[in-house]
Amino acid sequence: MLNYNSSLPEKKSFQDIQMMEIYPIMKLNLRGKKREFMSAVGKSLNLLLPTESNTSTRSNTLTALWLSPDEWMIFSNEKIDIMSNEYKTENLLMNKISKINLGAVTDVTDQFVLINLKGNKIFELFQTGSPYNFNNFKKKKGAVTQTILAKIDVIIHNQDLNNVNLFVRRSFSQHLYSWMSDSASRL
Amino acid sequence: MFVINCPYCGEREQSEFKAGGEAHIVRPKQPTELSDDQWAEYLFMRKNIKGIQYERWNHAHGCRKWFNMVRDTSNDKIKAVYKMGEEPPTE
Numbered sequence: 328m329l330n331y332n333s334s335l336p337e338k339k340s341f342q343d344i345q346m347m348e349i350y351p352i353m354k355l356n357l358r359g360k361k362r363e364f365m366s367a368v369g370k371s372l373n374l375l376l377p378t379e380s381n382t383s384t385r386s387n388t389l390t391a392l393w394l395s396p397d398e399w400m401i402f403s404n405e406k407i408d409i410m411s412n413e414y415k416t417e418n419l420l421m422n423k424i425s426k427i428n429l430g431a432v433t434d435v436t437d438q439f440v441l442i443n444l445k446g447n448k449i450f451e452l453f454q455t456g457s458p459y460n461f462n463n464f465k466k467k468k469g470a471v472t473q474t475i476l477a478k479i480d481v482i483i484h485n486q487d488l489n490n491v492n493l494f495v496r497r498s499f500s501q502h503l504y505s506w507m508s509d510s511a512s513r514l
Numbered sequence: 515m516f517v518i519n520c521p522y523c524g525e526r527e528q529s530e531f532k533a534g535g536e537a538h539i540v541r542p543k544q545p546t547e548l549s550d551d552q553w554a555e556y557l558f559m560r561k562n563i564k565g566i567q568y569e570r571w572n573h574a575h576g577c578r579k580w581f582n583m584v585r586d587t588s589n590d591k592i593k594a595v596y597k598m599g600e601e602p603p604t605e
Contacts, residue, residue, distance in 0.1 A: 380523055380577075395577035396522055458527035472523075473576045475530060480575050 331409065334440045334500045341511045344446035346504075352441050353403040353414050354494075359430020360397045371423045372401070372416065383469045383484060389416065392471045392484055400482065400494070402441070439482075440500040442493045442507075448514050449491050453483070455510050477506045516590045521597050522577045534570035536560045537582045538602065564588050568602055 331351045338347035357368065357376070369375045374386040377393040384391050385404070392400045401416070420432045444452075450461045459474040470485040479502070482494040495503050519525050542548055542556055561567065567587050572580050584593040584603060594603045 395579055398577075458529050460525070474526070475575050 331437070334497055335442065335504045339504075339508050339511070341446075341508075341514070343448035343514065344444060344452060344511045346442055346444045346507065346511070348500075348504075349406070349441050349443050351407050351409055351436070353407045353416065354435045354439050354441070355401045355414075355417055355420065356394075356433040356435045357399045357401060357420070357424070357430060358397055358433075359424065361429060364424065364430040367423050367429055368420070371419050374401075381464075381471050383471045385469070390484070392482065394471075394473060394482070400435070400439075438497060439494045440497050442495065442500070442504065444491045444493060445489060447489050448511075449489065451514055452507060452511050455514075456506070477503060477510075479503050516592070518571065518583070518592065519595050520573045520576060520579075521581050521595055522579050523573060526573070526576055530573060530575040532572045532574040534572050534580065537568040537570045566593065 333348055333350055335348040338345065359365070359368075365376055365378075372386070372389060374389050374391055375384055376391050376399050377384045380393060380396075382393050388404055389401055390404055392402075394400055403416070407414070414434070414436075417432065417434055424430050425432045450465045453459070453461055453476060456477040457474055459472060464470045464472060464483075464485060468485060468487060471482065473480065473482050475481070476483075476493075476495075479495060479499045481503070484492040484494070486492050516528050517525050518528055518531055520531075539556070542552075545553065548556070564587055567585055569583050569585055570580060571583050572578070580598050581595060582598065582600070582602065583595050585591070586593065596602065
């Protein structure tokens, strides 16, 4: 991905939490309501969009997060090519979805920053600044929620045990990262 | 502070939501035929009851969907939550 500047250059490590930005990762926002939209995405990407609330689905290359009944976010599991601005997935969906008015495909690669957190006190950290009840969430692999953390809108994806992805809008990312670092240092 | 059961996401804390005022106000079919008073009645006048009130809410920091809610304004007890377009509960 050309000219991508990391929003959060340094990795932070604490006793029970490590966090770092992962980039460049392709992120797409998909919106659509029709049944044909769901099947077109499924066929094009070989990935079924999750219909159950607060869940995600994963294929070898992509992960789809449920955001609302007609909105999903798709991101690449692996880093993408830093030397190109061409996204195969986006082009494919543009042709199969946008151009025939089945739904909307928006590239949000630059809009969201992906922060990966590892460690066994991730949810203790979130609990210090979020109104969301993480008790069931942390037991469920693949769970997704949109909530508030330190008054900032975030998308949290429970990827695996002690491995959580957090998406935050780029303009909030530095503030949130420094808040999380401060909070993690006091756990 | 209270917990709201979003019809799409499940139970969430109130700070994730925004209140959107009274529900089930129907826009007049022929606005041009109304008097100023009737138009003002539709546009501005809201009930603001102490007791059971039908309201619109938006899950602003979650799924960003609008829905309806029946709430007792005197004690914030939520009687029912239902999606947009659905009939309000009769009870």
